[in-house]
Amino acid sequence: MKIYYLLFIVLISFQSCSSSDTPMMEAEMQMEEDEMMNTSTFEGDFMSSAHPTSGKATINEAKTILSFTNFKTDDGPLLEVYLATDTSASTYITLGALQGVNGNYEYALPTNIDYAVYNHVIVWCVTFSVNFGYSVLK
Incomplete structure (x- = not known):
């Protein structure tokens, strides 16, 4: 038993x-x-191209907001913020007009962006087709 x-x-x-x-x-x-x-975020430091540019670009965890922190660049005619595939903006998505040249700013992001492809944030002068400065998102 x-x-x-x-x-x-x-x-x-x-x-x-x-x-x-x-x-x-x-x-x-x-x-x-x-x-x-x-929850992974993307971020990168701004680097100068045609004009001195500095600060940090960060995408939030929800991938809905692109933030510029301690951002600074020169003023210019018709500056826009692009998400691009390279520093030449061969293929890009515009996020609209640059909100300012010195400070902290936020831009709404479209949905379904592949940040492995659109991994450059560019301050682009539309008038002269010039990259003022850029950040590579990692």
Whole structure:
């Protein structure tokens, strides 16, 4: 009788360690991985191109806002902010007019942007087709 009781305890122990826990652990791991992918921010320091430009560009975790922090550049005619594929703005998305040349600013981002492709933030002079300064997002 004691042997049957012992076998019963052992079987219950093995049953509680069965593979039924594995799908839950895999699901939890996938959720954590997805959260890490969604919470990554992109940022980069501004570098001068045709004009002295400095500061930091940052995209928030929700990928809805591009922020310029401690931003500074020269004034010019018709300056716009571009998300571009390179420093020449070969392919770009305009975020509108530059809000200012000295300070902190925010720009609304369109949805579904691939920041591995559009990884340059450019202050672009539309009038003269000149890159004032840029930041490479990483």
